[in-house]
Amino acid sequence: MLPVDAMITNQEKLNSLATECAFHRFSIAEIQAATRNFHNDLVIGKGGFGKVYKGRINGTRDTTRRIVAIKRLDSFSMQGAAEFMTEIEMLTKVRHSNLVSLIGYYFDDNEMILVYEYITNGTIEHHLRKADAPLSWMHRLKISIGAAEGLNYLHTGVGNQQGVVHRDVKSSNILLDENWVAKIADFGLSKFIDQQTSGVSTRLKGTFGYLDPEYYMTGRLTRKSDVYSFGVVLFELLTGRRAVDTSFREEEWNLAKWAEKCVKERRLDQIIDSHIKAQISPKCLKEFVQIATRCLKSCRKKRPTMAGVVLALQQSMALQEQYDSSPQSASFTHIVQHLFSGSRLNSVVSTSASAPVTPIPHRFSSPPVTPSPHRFSMSPKLDKIDPVHLTLNLVARATQNFSPSLKLGEGGFGTVYKAELPEGQLFAVKRAKKEHFEALRSEFRSEVKLLAKIDHRNLMKLLGSIDNGNEHLIITEYVPNGTLRGHLDGAHGSVLDFCQRLEICIDIAHGLTYLHIYAEKKIIHGDIKSSNILLTERFRAKVSDFGFARLGDAETDGAQVVNKVRGTLGYLDPEYMRTHQLTPKIDVYSFGVLLIEILTGRRPIQSKRSPDEKVTLRWAFGKYIEGDIMDLVDPQMKESLDIEIIEKIFELAFQCAAPTRADRPDMKVVGEQLWAIRMDYIRNGRRG
Structure with missing residues (x-):
């Protein structure tokens, strides 16, 4: 039993949280009725916390009875109470489609009970090892993406400059709803971490087989500890094995170590679950294994962030969809084939800066005839031209x-x-x-x-x-410093340093955000590329050339179907090319390509390079998956660069250039993320 003063403090905290976050305090009578007085027939799970029951309980706003999951603490230790309070505090601050939702609680000196939404299809662990029908490979891919998105939200999306480290990511803590959407559960060990710090020192907690070895050795907890655990889950999905399984030979007990050894020795065929072996695309398998292996790097700095994991898994699924001949596929490989198959767009495509047009010098006859021009007013502070x-x-x-x-x-x-x-x-x-x-x-x-x-x-x-x-x-x-492309090419005799490139990216994002959100009507630029970005004398960026721009349809959030696809190859959104649907997300895609161009210095299409490097987006993504982040950076940038800052920008670029629009952020979010990266860069003293 808890001390009286601890009971009072916890009760006051719960009352405050319930008021702020609108979750319900159930009575013990309601809980007992829902579980038939905690009948063993209704037990659906057990863990270190206690038992979980399936029950029916009245809704918090009406009399409709809903199915819920009821977790009952069976230990009255201080440790159990601390985890109970932590879980409530976490679940009141986080809301995401890939996280289990808290409905309410009951708390007194004898009972600590949590009431959650009921997740129909149980845990990943159950379906990998106990279910009658094994999960298909495509189901496993979708589940991995959903769980990764939930973790990414915890790490970056909670707000107030704080992230949450789950600290117990494992297959038995990832549930599947009726639509097989993954939902992360069990936040009893979770911890808030300031997003600007490198972690916190804490007592070791977690589950063997999933524990980050660096956390195990140092006691220092970071978001990358969850990344390691998630890498183990990815190999569970691929192999169907437990994280630790003593039924195998001793050298195979630990899944992470055994899988890494098989990957290194190129024995992938030996680790794939026999139920899905015939379903996996070789390209999909390669990228999936690469990201899982990167998650398990012993050095935390070499592991990706969860945002990077999400991107890599989305790419893996796009490759799998192409392999399955899905009509929804929009993978990078599809784009490459389109660009180099010799086919032509049935549309108007603008000439890129790399393909100059033969100039036709026009001359006026003498004397020229003065027309009656159509004029617009202008800002007096911009210029003094009448x-x-x-x-x-x-x-x-x-x-x-x-x-x-x-x-x-x-x-x-x-x-x-x-x-x-x-x-x-x-x-x-x-x-x-x-x-x-x-x-x-x-x-x-x-x-x-x-x-x-x-x-x-x-x-x-x-x-x-x-x-x-x-x-x-x-x-x-007049903008005196020419085009961004000219500076990346070195045509103006100067090299843009990293600080200048980052400021230029932010400027472009601000301009596009204004067009998409704050202009009188939504405006889609339609041809974002480096040759359409001009630089002032102080190297501030201005978006130019609105010849392909269109007013978006306000009733469809800017979307409209057009007869002709217009833009520049290499920057064109593949979904726009396929559907002819014009939305602000086509600018987001082009901006993603442009971010990569700015960081690498490479044009989007480089026909003189080897086949693997012709399309810069695909080449860069391959390097990123392999962990060769600094190999991507334009060698003209001589200053010392922080790999974590560079990685964040590449992650954002790949999010913008996701194969499907639904996976891309809007420009306002992109601008905010770039600004946050800029502040990290300044805060950490990396700017001269």
């Missing part, structure tokens, strides 16, 4: 009659020129190609219309436009 004076005559003089020496860039739409007024003010002029203008008229007018609606420091500012039968010009602010 829009009334933006006539064709003035623009022609400012560009020296569109002199090739003032050309800033060229693309499928036309040529961009630097222009200077006699007073010294600078601006940029995009001039449409006359021979293509009829085909591109809608792009021109769309760009003018959309640029007039936006005003953000990370988006190109419109000054005016001229649209008549002879000339079609878009006039914008």
Whole structure:
């Protein structure tokens, strides 16, 4: 029995939590009625905490009786009470589809009882070793992804700069609902950890066979301790074996050590559960084993984060879906095949910066005819150019009659020129190609219309436009430092350091967030790439070129179906290519590709490289899975870099470039995560 003062303190804490979090305090009579006075026939599980019963209990808001799981503590020790309080505190602060939900509790000096949602299909452990029908490989993949997403939420998504380390991740603590969705349970050993620290020192707790060896040796608990335990669970799913099983030869008792040995000796065929051997794609198996093995690295710094595990498992499933010829498949391999099969998109695809268009120098006849331009007002603090004076005559003089020496860039739409007024003010002029203008008229007018609606420091500012039968010009602010792609190529004679690249990523994310959320109407850019990112004199980024941009449909959260797929190969969302459905998530995908381009310095498609390296996204993901993170970094960045910071950015990039839209974050979340990475970088003293 607990001391009276401890009882009072715990009861007060429970009352406070119940009030704040709206979970229910049941009476002992309700619990006894639900379990037929704790009848053994209703026992569905046992553990160190006590027994778990299946019961029916009245709902907390109505009289409907619902099936629940009731966990009863059978020890009145201080240790048991501490775990009881920990579990309640944790479950009141976390809510996620892959975590078991707490419904209520009962607590007095004789009983400590927790009431949870009832999870129909029991534990992973039961289905791997006791169920009549073995789980299919695809079921196991989906279960592993769900459990990984639950753990990732615990590690990063609780808020208040805190993460939760579960500390007892194992197959018997992962439940499966009626739809085979994985839900993590049993938070009695969990612990809050400040996300900015490297962990906490604590007494050793957990389950042998799943314990992180570094935690076992040092007593220092980190999120990477859960990653190790999850690696064991992944090998349980693959092999069907227990984490520790003395029925095998002594060298095979410990699953983690035996599996690692088999992987090292290339004996994968010996570790696959015989029930699923014929179902697994070789490519899927390779990536699944690689991520499971990385989780088990003895050095914590070499283990991935749970976000990285989620990404790798999603990729594994995409490869499996392709192998199974699933119509839903959108794997990276599918993209590679599309890009290099020689097929053409039945659409308009813009020319990338790597494929220059032959310039066609147009000249005005003398004297030029002054049209009646369509003009927009402009921000006075941006420039002192009077829009009334933006006539064709003035623009022609400012560009020296569109002199090739003032050309800033060229693309499928036309040529961009630097222009200077006699007073010294600078601006940029995009001039449409006359021979293509009829085909591109809608792009021109769309760009003018959309640029007039936006005003953000990370988006190109419109000054005016001229649209008549002879000339079609878009006039914008002048951005002096050229394109991001030019700097990554070294064409401007300087190299962007890591700090500059990170700030550029944040700027682009802010600009896209404004377009997707805060603009008057949702705007989808449609052609995010390094050659469409311009840099100011202080290397702040501005998103430009809105020729493919579209207003999103407000009633469908921005989504709409279009007749033609438009964009640049290498940056194009595979789901958009397949479905023609335009949503803000196509920009998120392109931004993921761009993040990888910024970190690696490599273009998205590099046709002169070996087949394994032609598509940078796929090459980078392979390196990431193998744990070769620093091999991905642009060698031009000479400064010393932190592998954990770099890994976080790559993880975010792969999340953005997930094969399916549903798995991608929105740009606001991406921007917030990049800002958090920036703050980590500064806080840890890694910025000069």
